[in-house]
Amino acid sequence: MSPVERLATNLRRFPKVDVAHLPTPLEKLSNLGEDLGLSLFVKRDDCTGFAFGGNKVRQLEYYIGDAKEKDADTVLITGAVQSNFVRTAAAMARRFGMQCHIQLEERVSGAGDLYRSNGNVLLDRLLGVTIHTFPVGGDESGADKALYKLADDLREQGHRPYVITLGTDHPPLGALGYVEAALEYNAQRQDLDAFDAIVVGSGSASTHSGLLYGLRAIGDQTPVIGICVRRAASLQKPRVEGRVDDIDDLLGTNDTVQHGDVRVFDGALTPGYGKLNDITRRAILDTAGREGLFLDPTYTGKVMGGLMMLAESGELSGKRVLFWHTGGQPGLFAYADQL
Ligand SMILES: Cc1ncc(COP(=O)(O)O)c(C=O)c1O
Known part of the structure; x- marks a missing residue:
């Protein structure tokens, strides 16, 4: 071979x-x-x-494939306010019939109104996902922890969450x-x-x-x-x-x-x-x-x-x-x- x-x-x-x-x-x-x-x-x-x-489309084909195999019904993801990863994950979750919760982090200080409302944020809204916020931008593990907490809450409500974290503690x-x-x-x-x-x-x-x-x-x-x-x-x-x-x-x-x-x-x-x-x-x-x-x-x-x-x-x-x-x-x- x-x-x-x-x-x-x-x-x-x-x-x-x-x-x-x-x-x-x-x-x-x-x-x-x-x-x-x-x-x-x-x-x-x-x-x-x-x-x-x-690029995130190629990456998410594997995450969403894994989520489907694990029979997840909800995808959770965290990223910057203007994250392309978040927008693409949200779109792919919707495409495969899953709910999606996104967590947007304050990673860019001094960002203006357009940054918070246009571009990827507009697309996130159109996708009909649930938007959460996280106050710190540089705290990768803190953002991931908050995401796991959201996943726990959803599990308690009977959902089957699939978490896509920022950190490197999961298989690539x-x-x-x-x-x-x-x-x-x-x-x-x-x-x-x-x-x-x-x-x-x-x-x-x-x-x-x-x-x-x-x-x-x-x-x-x-x-x-x-x-x-x-x-x-x-x-x-x-x-x-x-x-x-x-x-x-x-x-x-x-x-x-x-x-x-x-x-x-x-x-x-x-x-x-x-x-x-x-x-x-x-x-x-x-x-x-x-x-x-x-x-x-x-x-x-x-x-x-x-x-x-x-x-x-x-x-x-x-x-x-x-x-x-x-x-x-x-x-x-x-x-x-x-x-
Ligand atoms: C448009 C774009 N290019 C490059 C990158 C960086 O890619 P990676 O996160 O795989 O290093 C990102 C990450 O969000 C992105 O959205």
Whole structure:
């Protein structure tokens, strides 16, 4: 059995639902690439289709598959007010006939009215889910605890809750969506020259760890640069390392990714999660203006901003680079007053 077949077979052991529009396109960004002095391509995971698409669709196919197998009737999830994960989970729960409770955390200080009412919040409301709030933004375990408490209450009322937490104390089912995405990319890449680097957002780390694991499991050694959107590199690197080890545990493999192979860059993060900065604003405007392609302020704008910084510092200049677009465009409408 080839490594590709072995990985595909291993993944089929896990329940999942199929809602994503796949494969997503892989396209060239000639104009922006020329501006930046590199050969630039994009993997269009903003086009995964379901409920405005994005990376979270691939991840949630595994969580919702698991929830269905466990006969859950209610999905609980926590995230930032403008979380794409929350919006997509809520939509998928509804699609499969489940109730959904979402918990929105105060993660972005000083956010205005649009942030609280438009973009993903508007979509959450349209989905008819129950909305709870959590007053602290940086307390991952506190948010998860509050979610478990909500689940206990629902259980007492006779429901069968399924909890999707923020922390890393559960098996990385969402990352399996990106292990699978590595197989999709591998099939598309056969007609192209190899890339020198793949650049992708790194937040919960499901996307980054899953993609890195999937590539290495099939012998593809392309560097994967995770652009930090949530926490500094000194915290994000161990998080990604831990998650690749967790994927090994889940798939019954060993040391598929060496920790030294985990690369993160946090140059575009300041002043912090969900806060616009100059390089992100420039990335959003240049990508729209030169390619007709939209990015968002919290995730993909920062990732393209990081890519631009690496191009301009010389690290990526002249290289063949794949920007992995992870969607999130509904978030744009929550920042209309800042763009
Ligand atoms: C649009 C978008 N891109 C990237 C990310 C980061 O992905 P991950 O949480 O898998 O690290 C997120 C996370 O919420 C997201 O919504």
